[in-house]
Amino acid sequence: MDNFFTIIGGMGTMATELYIKQINQKTPAKNDQDYLNYVLVNYSTIPDRSTYLMSKDESINPLPYLLNIIKTQGALNPKFFVLTCNTAHYFFNELEAATEIPILHMPRLAAKAAAKSFPKGTRVGIIGTEGTIKNQIYDPFILNEGFNLIHPTLEIQQMVSTLIFDKIKQQNVLDVELYNQILSKMFDxxxxxxxxxxxxxxxxxxxxxxxxxxxxxxxxxxxxxxSVKLALSYRNK
Structure with a gap:
């Protein structure tokens, strides 16, 4: 298969399914052959990233599992890797050092996207897993764009963790009321x-x-x- 990329997913699976939906919807296609070539690795059994970051001495390190994906999939020579987990970007430098194949950096891309729509000095809040927030995975990229960075309070973080782990991951429940409460607290x-x-x-x-x-x-x-932009650029070369 020519001009394909590899998606490192399964963290979690429903979110990865949404990413697939997003790239398919964004791809200009009039027939089957117009869609993108990609390999999805839905590595659902990889140890939880946030759990490890919050208790490294008591949890399994996900890094060796991620490095194994990079090694095995790298042998297929994809054009680039996509890592569909924010917390896993804690290991980005180690993953990048393990391959010559480019890896898209989701937090950096998000911060740059924000900079295209909002001026420097904007108060930008970040919500995510406790591991992401406490390890400041997004912080340098938001700050580099000249934004004022706002972390959630302990109360908000507990609400976010409930939404992510108790509602979405455990029950596959999209609790709109809780989500709106979180956003209201962040904004108001x-x-x-x-x-x-x-x-x-x-x-x-x-x-x-x-x-x-x-x-x-x-x-x-x-x-x-x-992902779509880059994949199409390789196809059109």
Missing amino acids: ELNCEVVILGCTELSLMEDIEGYKNPCVIDPQNVLADE
Whole structure:
């Protein structure tokens, strides 16, 4: 198969399914042959990234599993890798060092997308897993764009964790009321002007029919845009 890319997914599976939907919808296609070539690795049994980051001495390190994917899939020579998990970007430098094949960086892309729509000095909030927030996976990229970075309070973080793990991951329930409460607190209590969804489970909330908040940036949607753009550029060479 020529001109394909590899998607490292399954973290979680429903979020990966949304990414596939996003790239297919964004691809200009009039027949089967117009769609993109890609390999999906839905590695659902990889150890939880946030759990490891919050208790490294008591949890299994996901990095060797990610490196194994890079090694085995790299042998197929994809044009680039896509990592559909925000928290997994904690290991990005190690993954990048393990291959000559480019890996798209979702947090960096999201911050740059925000900079195209909002001026420097904008109060940009970030929500995601506790591992993502406490390890500041998004922080340098948001700050590099000249934004004022806002972290969630402990109360908001607990609500976000409930939505991600208890509702979406465990029950496959998209709790719109809880999601709206979280956004309300970020916008109204912390005076955020923009909120970035630093977890692909949260991307599922923005996919609900008829629900699009212009002041919410979905990094997975941004990643899908870049994936299609890059894949088409290779096809057209």
